[in-house]
Amino acid sequence: MTYDAFINAERNGWHDRADAYEAHTALATLQIVPAMLDALHLRPGLRLLDVACGPGYVAGAAAALDVEVTGIDYAPGMVRAAQARFPDLDFQVGDAEALPAADASYDAVACNMGLFHMGNPPKAIREAARVLRKGGRFSFSQWTAPEDSELYRLLFSALKDEADLGRADPAPDAYALSDEVGVTALLTQSGFAGINTRRLETKLIAKGPDFFDFFMKFGVRVPLIVAAQEPSVQQRLRRRINADMDPFRTSGGFEVSMPSLLFSGTKQ
Numbered sequence: 001m002t003y004d005a006f007i008n009a010e011r012n013g014w015h016d017r018a019d020a021y022e023a024h025t026a027l028a029t030l031q032i033v034p035a036m037l038d039a040l041h042l043r044p045g046l047r048l049l050d051v052a053c054g055p056g057y058v059a060g061a062a063a064a065l066d067v068e069v070t071g072i073d074y075a076p077g078m079v080r081a082a083q084a085r086f087p088d089l090d091f092q093v094g095d096a097e098a099l100p101a102a103d104a105s106y107d108a109v110a111c112n113m114g115l116f117h118m119g120n121p122p123k124a125i126r127e128a129a130r131v132l133r134k135g136g137r138f139s140f141s142q143w144t145a146p147e148d149s150e151l152y153r154l155l156f157s158a159l160k161d162e163a164d165l166g167r168a169d170p171a172p173d174a175y176a177l178s179d180e181v182g183v184t185a186l187l188t189q190s191g192f193a194g195i196n197t198r199r200l201e202t203k204l205i206a207k208g209p210d211f212f213d214f215f216m217k218f219g220v221r222v223p224l225i226v227a228a229q230e231p232s233v234q235q236r237l238r239r240r241i242n243a244d245m246d247p248f249r250t251s252g253g254f255e256v257s258m259p260s261l262l263f264s265g266t267k268q
Contacts, residue, residue, distance in 0.1 A: 003119040005169040010117050011074050013220035014054075018077030021055050024217045027205040029054075029113050032141045032260055033061050035200055036110055039139040039264035042067050046107040049131060051096045051124070052114025056082030059089055062110075072100065096124040101131040108132075111140040113260075116174050117220070122186055129191040132267040138192060139264040144199075145178040151204050151258040154244045155215075159225060162236045167228035174221060183263055192265030200262055206254040211245040212238045214253070 017025070036058060042048065044066035050059040053071030055078060063069050063086065072094030073079050082091040094100045096111070097120055109128040115121040128138045146152040159165065177183055180197045187195050206214040216223045226234055248256040 003169070003171055006171040007119045009169060009224055010220050013224065014073075014075040014117070015077035017217060017220070018055065018075065018081040020217045021078070021081065023207065024214065025219065026055070026057065027207070028202055028218075028258060029141075030057055031202050032112055032200060032262065033058055035198060035262050036112055036139050036141060037061055037065070039196070039198070039262060040108040040110060040137045042108060047105070048108045048110060049099070049101060049106045049128075051099070051109060051111040051128065052117065053082055053091060054078050054112075054114075056086045056089065056091060058110050058112050059091070060086045063089055067108075070101075072096070097127060099127045099131050103130055104133040104136075106131050106133065106136060108137045109139075113141050113143070115140050116142060116172070116177055119172065121172065121177060122190070125186060125190045129267055134267055136267045137264060138187075138267065139262060140177075141200075142177040142183075142261050142263070143175075143202075144259045144261060145175040148178075149258055151256045155222060155241065158237060158240045158244060159222070162240055163225060163229050163233055165225060168225045171221070177263075178261060180261065183261075187263065187265045191268050193268050195263065195265040198262040198264075200260045202258050202260040204254070204256050204258040206245075206256075208253050210242065211254050212241045215241070 042065050047068045048062045050071040053059055053073045056071050059069040059071040069089055071082055071091040076093050079091050079093050096118055109132055118124050146156045184195050208214050245254055248254045
């Protein structure tokens with residue numbers, strides 16, 4: 001099954017959110033970067049490809065370690081944001097499922113919270129393996145599934161209760177890569193060994209008085225589902241989600257547990 005409508009909506013959604021990423025999504029995804037750089041075993045002189053680079057945070061952090069970096073993203077707005085933030089680094093529009101790189105041309109490949117936004121994540125993993133030299137390192141991150149995430153348990157409970165999920169475009173399972181056993185098998189089949197999984201106690205830090213408004217700028221998948229609903233349903237979702245998140249209110253907004261998984265392996 002192909003997911004063309006979903007992929008186009010994701011690409012357009014991230015393109016449109018490029019300017020909002022720093023004040024929304026980055027507050028969570030930046031928490032993963034130090035562990036990801038460590039998992040990649042980076043050192044000066046290595047070549048890193050940052051896949052689904054967004055505004056370039058992984059690439060920028062790696063460059064500070066004197067690593068030669070290239071970042072790609074399928075959303076032109078994200079590439080422009082990365083170029084503006086790190087003007088001395090190389091960023092380009094590119095497809096993770098058909099990487100614009102030669103075989104065995106990188107020492108490390110990173111993908112921070114990008115694979116589950118793609119139509120065919122296993123193909124993207126195989127592409128990462130293709131462009132890595134033997135002994136090169138790959139690492140990607142993924143949110144844990146709703147049953148293991150306070151945030152997503154509450155969000156998807158509200159969506160299932162209040163929304164017609166069939167209105168949204170067909171999409172791959174967002175949590176297929178939250179299965180450690182399945183991911184280990186997938187990475188092994190793609191040519192990786194020494195696979196490691198690390199759980200990170202990531203938190204969603206939402207600024208402002210209205211959680212619903214914040215989260216509609218945080219990601220793309222949930223807003224696409226919300227946007228497909230009737231206005232009355234959207235209002236019910238706003239009330240329900242804000243009520244569910246009220247116990248996590250802080251002086252500046254909200255803070256709620258949203259754990260992540262960091263996978264890594266070595267190209268054989």
